[in-house]
Amino acid sequence: MDNSLLFDTLHNNGDxxxxxxQQKSYSYKWLLSRCDELTRTFSSAGVVAGKIxxxxxxxxxxxxxxxxxxxxxxxxxQPMTRLSKEEIARNCEICSSEFQLWIDENGFxxxxxxxxxxxxxxxxxxxFSGDAGLIIxxxxxxxxxxAIVHNLHQLxxxxxxxxxxxxxxxxxxxxxxxxINTMLNAxxxxxxxxxxxxxxxxxxxxxxxxxxxxxxxxxxxxxxLMILKRCFENTSLQVLKQINYGSEVMPASILSYxxxxxxxxxxxxxxxxxxxxxxxTRSDDNQSTFIRIVDEGVKVRVRDNKLEVxxxxxxxxxxxxxxxxxxxxxxxxxxVVEVRGDSFRIVGRDTEVINxxxxxxxxxxxxxxxxxxxxxxxxxxxxxxxxxxxxxVVAKIKADVDIDLIQLRREIILGCxxxxxxxxxxxxxxxxxxxxxxxxxxxxxxxxx
Numbered sequence: 265m266d267n268s269l270l271f272d273t274l275h276n277n278g279d280x281x282x283x284x285x286q287q288k289s290y291s292y293k294w295l296l297s298r299c300d301e302l303t304r305t306f307s308s309a310g311v312v313a314g315k316i317x318x319x320x321x322x323x324x325x326x327x328x329x330x331x332x333x334x335x336x337x338x339x340x341x342q343p344m345t346r347l348s349k350e351e352i353a354r355n356c357e358i359c360s361s362e363f364q365l366w367i368d369e370n371g372f373x374x375x376x377x378x379x380x381x382x383x384x385x386x387x388x389x390x391x392f393s394g395d396a397g398l399i400i401x402x403x404x405x406x407x408x409x410x411a412i413v414h415n416l417h418q419l420x421x422x423x424x425x426x427x428x429x430x431x432x433x434x435x436x437x438x439x440x441x442x443x444i445n446t447m448l449n450a451x452x453x454x455x456x457x458x459x460x461x462x463x464x465x466x467x468x469x470x471x472x473x474x475x476x477x478x479x480x481x482x483x484x485x486x487x488x489l490m491i492l493k494r495c496f497e498n499t500s501l502q503v504l505k506q507i508n509y510g511s512e513v514m515p516a517s518i519l520s521y522x523x524x525x526x527x528x529x530x531x532x533x534x535x536x537x538x539x540x541x542x543x544x545t546r547s548d549d550n551q552s553t554f555i556r557i558v559d560e561g562v563k564v565r566v567r568d569n570k571l572e573v574x575x576x577x578x579x580x581x582x583x584x585x586x587x588x589x590x591x592x593x594x595x596x597x598x599x600v601v602e603v604r605g606d607s608f609r610i611v612g613r614d615t616e617v618i619n620x621x622x623x624x625x626x627x628x629x630x631x632x633x634x635x636x637x638x639x640x641x642x643x644x645x646x647x648x649x650x651x652x653x654x655x656x657v658v659a660k661i662k663a664d665v666d667i668d669l670i671q672l673r674r675e676i677i678l679g680c681x682x683x684x685x686x687x688x689x690x691x692x693x694x695x696x697x698x699x700x701x702x703x704x705x706x707x708x709x710x711x712x713x
Contacts, residue, residue, distance in 0.1 A: 267335060267396075270420055271296075273452055274332075280429075282450075283325060283457040284475055286369075290325045292454070298329035302372065303336050309375045311363055313338035314391035316382055316399070317375075318356050320344050321367035323434045323459045328447060330367060335416065340390060340397035342411075343439040346703055355401050358411050358584055360384070386413045386580050393417075399583070400441050400538045403702060411583035412538050419448065419541055422561055422577045426453035430478040430505070433458045433471055435486070440704060442510070442534070445542040446481060463705070465493040473500040481508040481534070486705040488518055492641050496525040510534035512706055513610050513628035514553055517635045523550045535610075539588065540595055541577035554607040570614060571599045600626065616709055618647035618655050623687045625657055627709065630680070630688055634659060637679045639667045642699045644707045648692065659690035662699055669695055 277292035284290075311317060317334055321327040322345045334341050342359050344352055356364065360382035366373040390397045395417035402410040423445075432450060434457045436443035450457050460471045469490065471477065487509060490496060507522065507529055514533060522531060531550045535557070536542035544559035557564050563574040572594040579595075581587055588596045598615060601608040612626030619625075627645035634643045642662040647655040663672055673693050680689040700708045 267417065267420060270423075270448075270452055271332075271336075273425070273454065277454040280454055281456045283328065283434075283459055285323075285325050285459045286461070295325070295329055295332070298326065299332040299336070302326070302329055302333040305372070306330075306333055306337060306339075306365075306375060309363065310377060311337055311339055311375070313394065314340065314387075314397075315363060316340045316342060316359055316361045316387065316397075317363040317365050318342045318344060318352070318359070318361040319365045319367065319438075320347075320352060321365070322346065322438045323443070323457070324367055324369065324371065326367050326371040327438055328457075330365060330372065331447065332451070335396045335420075338394065338396045340387065340399060341416065342399040342401070343444070344401065345437045345439040355409060355411075356380070358401075358409065359399050360387075384583050386583060389580065390415060398444065400444075401439065402538055403704060408584070410585045413580045413583060414541070414577075415580060419444070419577055420452075422541065423448050423452045424544065425449070426455065429454045429456070431456045431458060431475055432479040432481070433460060433468065433475075433477045435460070435463060435468065435480065435482045437704060441538045442481060442536060442542055445536070465490040465495050469493075469495040469498060469501060472504060473498065476503045478503070478505045479508065480504055480506075481510075483705045484509050484512045484514045484518055485699075485701055485707055487522065488515075488642060489701075489705075491518065491521055496522070502526055502528065504529045506530045506532065508532050508534045510536060511704065513612060513632075515628075515632045515635050516551070516553065517632070519551050519553070537573075537595075537597055539579045540573050540575050540597070543573070543575065543577075548607055554604055554609045556607045564608075565594065566601055566603055566608070569600050569602075569611075571597045571601045571608065571610075573597055618645075618657055620647075620655055620657060620687045621653040623685075625688045630657060630659065630684065630690065633680055633683050634661070634676055634690075637672075637676055639664050639672045639675070644699050644709065645690070646709055650691075656691040657688060658692045658694075660694050660696045660699070662697070663695055 279291050281289045282292045282295045317339050360380045365375045395415050398414040398416040400412040458475045460467050532547050533555045535545045543562050545555045546558045548554045561576045565572050574594050600611045612628050617624050630645045631643050644660050646658050648658045650656045
């Protein structure tokens, strides 16, 4: 699908509801009209093709219309959500943003020039192509944020419209590659986006029930939070036709629970990277953690147990970091995988591996065992420096209320010893009130030395 076909689809959907926001519906007709208004506003401010525009916003009707307006102008969009003033300024400096566009919960506020100008080779190449662009900032969990440059025209071209329109909840953030993909797919499919009041288990559950949401796209960690809040005890959530989960390894215990509570809901592990876009996958079955790539525009290969991707939607490159591409053009994902036939399972990230006396431990495999022990609500596993072994495995546990922690500690150690090699068994266990999650509802892990 190209840009013109995208806008034709928007016109064809006319009075259909494009989104719900603060209990008010907005039609596709309204979205196009608002897009035209904002296109004129941005043009008057000096935005032309190839200009870098930082959008400070979250999901909101004017955010959707602004993205469309900037696509029409063939600008380069850099979305940012829920960041401090210092983080916004730093990201704008990294990208040499030429305009800042501010949108709050009430809509468009302001657009103004920054006085900066980018002459980066990736930006110049994008300008030469004449296509709209997208700059996604990495979360920076392992250091400085990376500026990931995409050709937005190519991302739009890779969208596969749904065969039938769906109601989709916009859980992923506005500055997330999955959030952008959700918007583009919605526009191409005539879907209805439900923008939740807050991204909490209770608010998401309420929105699913109220608007009869068909599709939820989220992380395994957030699904576990919903389980802990007993959200899926409410049978009204059985309206969900599909749950797409990604960004983390899915624990088998969570899949098993969801399969039991939502017998008619399709559970699919999505695969995507900020650097590669969202890639179409298919899970072997609802309880399987193995997936297959079924995207015609994507090839995958495994070298040294690490996944590499060749895709038309891969980024052009980083503005401020070394290239992660091989000499023959494959993207090195950093995901360690286990292969079974034409399927694979994500074991973990190579940056998260814990080296214990020369043996490799991936936090997810230890967490998966601990989560199956009665009395454990949540867990995060890290490595901790050790003078003898290099590192040891450390587990931080969120336990059920009023449970005997001494007995639970014994059961965790015994359970791990039964199912794991000794070097993977946590040498230190601490109990915490809450597991720390980032804005994208992924577990925060301290980097292993």
